[in-house]
Amino acid sequence: MGSEQLTVVSFNVNGIRAARRRGFDSWLAERSPDVVGLQELRCPPEEVGEFDGYTASFDTGSIPGRNGVAILTKSPPTAVRTWVTDPPKARGLREYASHGRYIEVDLSDEPVTVACLYLPKGGLPADLQRPGNIREKPDGGAKHLRKMTFLSGFARELDRNRLAARRAGREFLLIGDLNIAHLEHDVTNWRPARKMEGFLPMEREWLGEQLSPRRLIDVVRVLHGDRPGPLTWWSWAGESFTKDVGWRIDHQLASPGLAARARWTEVDKEPSPDVRLSDHAPLVVGYDRAG
Template sequence: MRRIGTHNVNGIRAAMRRGFRPFWDARKADVIALQEVRCRIDDLPLDAFDGYHVTLDPGQLAGRNGVAVLTREAPVRVRSLADAAVAITPGEEPREVPAERIVGRDLAPFAGEGRYVEVDLADAPLRIGSLYLPKGAAWPHEEGTEEKYLRKMRFMRGLARALTASKREAAADGRELLVMGDFNIAHTRQDLRNWRSNQKSEGFLPEERDWFGSVTGPRRMVDVVRSMHPDDDGPYSWWSWRGQAFANDSGWRIDYHLASPRLAKAATEAHVAREASYEERISDHCPVIVDYDTSALG
């Protein structure tokens, strides 16, 4: 059994102050994907990663983005939008390591932004990706936002091709693909509380939802949490810090596990670890955790 989680931490140093490590210590996860690490290498709180090997693409934008995958064993392969990543071995200082670059015309402009990193596990036939997809914008409903809107559309085009290629390559190597993270898209009306008032908002635009539908399905990538909670509203994974959004559960489900079909069938339990109170929140996103019975995967 493998317990695998994803968590947009909205800054790893802030998350540590709010209880990041006790939370994950209690869950005993085998793999954790992080987004919005948002920290310079020299300032990383290394105690956040005790017991894990870390593969991090911090990006080059100070105080923004940054994705990582935490694993119990050092990965056997690293791929990224950049040609290098940062590795942290337990008890050692961070060091730069080569990464196989994920090529693609649409993804090339994002190479320095710390938005996607992918590893092949040493102790299971899995390829794991951590994703932080651009937020985008509500163009043409908001003036002056066309550039941000088009950047997100471009990233999504490139990501769709990259996922198809990675899934095919992983399968040829006897591996299943799992991509986790903050997609900044609520796919259906079940995935956000106030869907009626957000039909012209970034993250719920028709073209964003259509794209999500194009990369998911029973023969493509499976939305694991939705497959296990087909009739539920939510479970939501993001709430604004402002107002009463958290108290009223006025959230969005934008953090996902997308798994290749064979791996999705191995999922035995899936849940969103919503904190009990506003004061206990670690981030504006809460972790999404799935248990997979990988014993039959080989």
């Protein structure tokens, strides 16, 4: 798209080693984005590897085979912050500080702070759990409660980081797998999804509270318009991918100044199931650079 634009990707790779075996590096070279936020690296730090033409900033976390986030940038960032180097101040997040769920970089070639988040998937509240109708063993709503506690703390942390960027003269961009679909347009079969984790009323309400014209803007929804899609996740199972039955749980939420420069969005969905890099597809947005 040319150097006059800043191309940003959010991509849950569902294991960077597996994604690279499936062709991630070829996709990266062909797309050639300026910034790539990755979630679910799912590997130890020594196995993240190098990415030709990019500086990789990452936090793989302390839980083997789980979580892990990274931001790849064509130009080395001027600063990198993780919850290990800069622990979250909000209550409810401290137990996650070593889990590899959040990383933030200050771009060196653009006055923008980019944050990458892998938000907990969560579970169902106790009143929606019925043995036989959920995949996992009933837990009395424990995973759901942990997710809601995380959301409460992260809302405060997000405000703090967004305002810190503004004070430093920077725009702010949160990208990542938020494990929440916001609107009916974001889920193919939205009616039954209302009783599924990721589309519960309280989760959708939380995401809506983070969005406003003066705070953060869902640039993908603005660019795509008030219509179904775009989808970014499809189950590995069945024919979800082929029939395009999926969810948009991957997001790019921009501060107002940056959102005003968002020009186009694409989802790099592969042409067939056998060449999928992940159960997610890269979510790409092109922004005009600061004048």
